[in-house]
Amino acid sequence: IVLAAGSASAQDYPTQPITMVVPFAAGGPTDTVARLIAEPMSRELGQQIVVQNVAGAGGTLAGTQVANAEPDGYKILIHHIGMSTAPTLYRNLPYDPTTDFLPIGLVTDVPMTVIGRKDLAPTTMAELIPVIKEQGDQLTYANAGIGAASHLCGLLLMTALDTQMTTVPYQGTGPAMTDLIGGQVDLMCDQTTNTTGQIKGGEVKAYAVTTKERLDALPDVPTTAESGLPDFEVSVWHGLYAPEGTSTEIVEQVSAALQKALADETVIARFGDLGTAPSSQEEATPAAHAERLTSQIELWRPIIEQAGVYAD
Numbered sequence: 001i002v003l004a005a006g007s008a009s010a011q012d013y014p015t016q017p018i019t020m021v022v023p024f025a026a027g028g029p030t031d032t033v034a035r036l037i038a039e040p041m042s043r044e045l046g047q048q049i050v051v052q053n054v055a056g057a058g059g060t061l062a063g064t065q066v067a068n069a070e071p072d073g074y075k076i077l078i079h080h081i082g083m084s085t086a087p088t089l090y091r092n093l094p095y096d097p098t099t100d101f102l103p104i105g106l107v108t109d110v111p112m113t114v115i116g117r118k119d120l121a122p123t124t125m126a127e128l129i130p131v132i133k134e135q136g137d138q139l140t141y142a143n144a145g146i147g148a149a150s151h152l153c154g155l156l157l158m159t160a161l162d163t164q165m166t167t168v169p170y171q172g173t174g175p176a177m178t179d180l181i182g183g184q185v186d187l188m189c190d191q192t193t194n195t196t197g198q199i200k201g202g203e204v205k206a207y208a209v210t211t212k213e214r215l216d217a218l219p220d221v222p223t224t225a226e227s228g229l230p231d232f233e234v235s236v237w238h239g240l241y242a243p244e245g246t247s248t249e250i251v252e253q254v255s256a257a258l259q260k261a262l263a264d265e266t267v268i269a270r271f272g273d274l275g276t277a278p279s280s281q282e283e284a285t286p287a288a289h290a291e292r293l294t295s296q297i298e299l300w301r302p303i304i305e306q307a308g309v310y311a312d
């Protein structure tokens with residue numbers, strides 16, 4: 001009887017709105033990606049997807065909440081590269097990304113940009129580099145907490161330049177961007193989904209994009225390699241997850257809705273405007289995303305261990 005009831009609910013799914021938990025503040029890059037896919041996925045699933053921001057502890061608060069949620073498909077998590085760095089960064093992480101979640105699929109892989117407040121003196125990355133090296137402790141660097149992509153990018157930048165800046169943590173790079181525009185902080189490295197508009201509008205100064213090639217959305221912004229940092233490359237992948245124990249049918253159904261959303265012309269165009277692209281249909285599957293997650297955890301572990309940065 002229990003089995004029959006279980007399969008019946010998977011068959012009827014979804015019969016009520018689904019909550020998509022965003023691990024950072026509203027108005028930031030993860031929130032933007034979530035809201036972009038929520039609407040077409042809702043259409044596909046025939047139920048509303050409600051985006052809920054559960055910010056804190058570099059995205060691990062939301063991870064903990066969804067790991068402990070009922071595995072019924074009504075609470076899912078969108079999370080980025082932090083899903084793979086948190087197991088090394090957090091000594092007491094209350095969940096294991098590989099065993100407490102079922103991957104649904106990859107959503108997108110977003111380039112980053114090194115940006116500064118608009119009246120910061122250096123005008124190019126080449127000018128900025130010696131300033132960071134020599135006066136790093138006098139510069140403030142905004143991030144979204146340990147485990148955030150902005151934290152990771154800052155860590156890589158400071159390691160590459162063998163210096164430290166004064167870190168200012170926020171609940172997300174949405175609110176951090178407000179302070180950068182207001183001139184309360186000096187620098188940030190953040191995803192193009194949050195920075196393209198402000199760069200184009202001249203509200204912040206763009207120093208570099210963290211990709212091999214320049215971006216169509218920001219053709220005038222040089223790459224880190226062009227600016228004297230040849231090995232400095234980082235992008236921020238985002239994935240969807242359901243709590244472990246969710247039925248395979250439900251995971252497959254949500255994954256199919258994700259794939260449909262990612263093929264939507266409006267979604268493709270909007271991602272393009274924001275300097276990125278939806279992931280391929282092949283990557284937006286549970287199996288492909290499980291592989292990515294495992295390999296990313298392995299990739300980042302030694303890098304973080306070498307940097308020696310941990311949170312409790």
Ligand code: MLT
Pocket residue numbers: 024025028029030031080143144147148149150151171172173174190
């Ligand atoms: C956010 O949505 O605020 C970001 O993804 C934060 C970050 O990871 O830097």
